[in-house]
Amino acid sequence: MEEEVGKVENIFTAHYWRLPFWRLLRPYAVILAFIILWELVASMGIFPPYILPKFSTVMKSLFSSLYVENPQTGFPFSGDLIPHTLWSIWRVLVGWGLGILLAVPLGVIMGWSKNMEAVLNPLIEAVRPIPPLAWIPLAVIWFGLGFTSTVFIVFLGAFFPILLNTIHGVKSVDKTAIEFAQTLGASQRQILYKVVLPSALPSIFTGMRIGMGIAWMTVVAAEMIAAKYGLGYMIWFARHQFDTALIIGGMITIGVVSISMVTLMMKLEDRLFKWRKGMVVGG
């Protein structure tokens, strides 16, 4: 129980806000209320179902595309939520992975050498403001419809946040730590591997996490135009059928999968970078 000295009991400070039940419920309360409101409004029949399907209809549609093999509606709608989801995840992972493979070494070089930064920065800064989605037409001409194009777009989306955070991480390495390593006999190579990289790693991971979020944003758009599978394709195709429930169901799936992957990254960061937090013990 929290300290209550000098506090007047009113509707905001009342004891029931501190009950364990409420504390458990707290993070989900607004979402729950929203869903209930949605269900009620949709049930009142003000809007036709193709404008606003009920939440329960959306869920049913999602589950039926999970389990039910329905030969009448054809490939994208029946029992294919998982393949579509897996395709999107796979594209995100490949594009994002390529982004890491290229952006991290480049970022280390640019953060480490002022010279290289001065040489490469103009090109980077010229390309960076172009939204990844603006590359789609070019990607389709270069790589055709399908996997390569979408991965290319995802790569572009993930690349820049990883690059910028890597550069920032390498640049903010404590200069004294580098000098300390030198006086302990470290070579340039050892300084890179044993001081610069470990110290820049949290920042690199932050870039990777932001890149992951952007990868999800870009993959959906890219799949709408340049692919035959994937969640983006699924909801775009559902639009032709006015299957609003599946569109919304697909959107929810995208949200849930992308937030799960980003959360996984955050948990990993907390685990790997314990050394950033901590309290003082002893004197």
Next chain:
Amino acid sequence: MKVAIKIDNVTKKFGDFTCLESINLEIFKGEIHTLLGPSGCGKTTLLRMIAGLESPTEGKILNNTQVITGPSASRGFIFQHGAAFPWRTVLKNIEFGLELKGIDKEKRREICRKYIKLVGLEGFENYYPHQISGGMRQKMVLATVLANGPEIILMDEPFGALDAQTRSYMQRELLRIWEETQKTVVFVTHSIREAMVISSRVSVFGTRPGRILHTYDLNRRIGSQKHRDLSEERASRLEYELYTKLQPFMGHENGEAG
């Protein structure tokens, strides 16, 4: 007396600013030599030049008979705010230098255990630097440097950021460890009292340009560190002498004689 470091007519300029002018000094093997002076007198710059982190504009610095051209594991450096590697535990910090040399894990652990014991950090091996206090962190850094087996230890106001009690405790600890290891120590401080507690000899610096005003042999004047009593009259006399020597260079700064 064997000479560990010979500073031969060294001048250091940053652009037009003359930081240090014509420094000549010999640091003896096994002594604690303190560079004492107000801020801006170039004492830290001189220490960094001995480390090889900066190079003299004129003159040269010799370690034994070799001209110093860059940093080396034989000259350990302890920074004012205790540079360390925060992503490594205390043990892994202390191992750092040995790891660089490619010494295998068993041997590393064995050496580290000895120095962890020497500085009194047993039980804290698996803590991260952020989890221990400032004084313990400086002990960890000292152990890191000692485990690396340097010939000379350069200390740049290593206790400056600590509170008064911890500071005087660390001074006693330094003396104890120094007696055990017999290392040559070059120590930078602006505190007269600290210089008098720990030094074998003290070089007093003046400013604009930074230069050595006088080098005092404390062992001769007030006895060796172990048997030194700063309440004796000869100690008070020396303290007053150091104070008057430094006084013209204190400027607006509080010289912190305590």
